Amino acid sequence: MTNVQSETTVVLGDNQYGKAENHVVRVTKDGDRHSIEDLTVVSQLHGDFASAYYDGNNEHVVATDTQKNTVFAFAKDGIGSPEEFLLRLGQHFVDDFDWVSGGRWGARQVTWERIAVDGEGHDHSFFRGGSGGETRTAVVKIDGEHHHVIAGLQDLSVLKTTESGFVGYPTDQYTTLPETTDRILATSVTARWLYNTTDVDFNATFASVKRVLLETFTNHYSRALQETQYLMGKAVIEAHPEIDEIKFSMPNLHHFVADLSPYGLENPNEVFWAAHSPYGLIEGTLRREDLGDTDAIWKGVPAFV
Numbered sequence: 001m002t003n004v005q006s007e008t009t010v011v012l013g014d015n016q017y018g019k020a021e022n023h024v025v026r027v028t029k030d031g032d033r034h035s036i037e038d039l040t041v042v043s044q045l046h047g048d049f050a051s052a053y054y055d056g057n058n059e060h061v062v063a064t065d066t067q068k069n070t071v072f073a074f075a076k077d078g079i080g081s082p083e084e085f086l087l088r089l090g091q092h093f094v095d096d097f098d099w100v101s102g103g104r105w106g107a108r109q110v111t112w113e114r115i116a117v118d119g120e121g122h123d124h125s126f127f128r129g130g131s132g133g134e135t136r137t138a139v140v141k142i143d144g145e146h147h148h149v150i151a152g153l154q155d156l157s158v159l160k161t162t163e164s165g166f167v168g169y170p171t172d173q174y175t176t177l178p179e180t181t182d183r184i185l186a187t188s189v190t191a192r193w194l195y196n197t198t199d200v201d202f203n204a205t206f207a208s209v210k211r212v213l214l215e216t217f218t219n220h221y222s223r224a225l226q227e228t229q230y231l232m233g234k235a236v237i238e239a240h241p242e243i244d245e246i247k248f249s250m251p252n253l254h255h256f257v258a259d260l261s262p263y264g265l266e267n268p269n270e271v272f273w274a275a276h277s278p279y280g281l282i283e284g285t286l287r288r289e290d291l292g293d294t295d296a297i298w299k300g301v302p303a304f305v
């Protein structure tokens, strides 16, 4: 057998690089009255970096350490909203380095709320906020002249103790689930929505989307988490012309009626065992009917920032 040695040509495909988990806490001080913005930022650059990969030539490589420093330096000018902060940050790299054509910048934001003392919010003592335990997220993508903003939230925990059922599903030899017209519905909403403009009051819109999601979760009899997800997304898109598309990932956090009959006790939907796993996982995208292909925008945007 002859052993033919041939040179294999390997080429560089998609690439991006930067610094992740830059956790910046900006304290704004108005005399003794302080407030906090708490963001964990990822910066990823796109551009002409081929010679770094092919030749070990770093003359285009804006160091990840520099990217990290820029995040903290920009925080000095205030944050405002994660979306505005990331737009400013990303534009800086594109403007200042000719070979940087774009990139992806992402942030998770947690909120801090004032501790109430004698009914008044304290000046400089806080507890972790987010009324549903959620984390706010933002992703900015820049591709040349194109700017895309995706906002979102992770792990917004919601539960309703009735007005939910699940019937009418197909049965086979493996089906054991009893139909029910009255059950607990619980989930932890992760949602990401795509804006069609950067001319947005991002903080106000975030608050509004969260309110619409919560209101819609409550305001109908749910025949399945799938239906509830659709209604939540539809309500957001109907309420916000600046939002074109919303993607959800929602676990169905099952609460099974505990069998108390061995103890001679009745249990009319009062005592439940909350199963941690396995859980149903209901995911979907809701979008305007006439919206074009947005796959390129979502490419590389992580489900969890």
Ligand SMILES: O=c1[nH]c(=O)c2[nH]c(=O)[nH]c2[nH]1
Pocket (backbone or CB within 6 Å): 166, 177, 223, 224, 225, 226, 252, 280
């Ligand atoms: O809302 C639900 N959707 C399902 O797809 C499903 N499947 C299941 O076992 N329970 C439920 N509940």
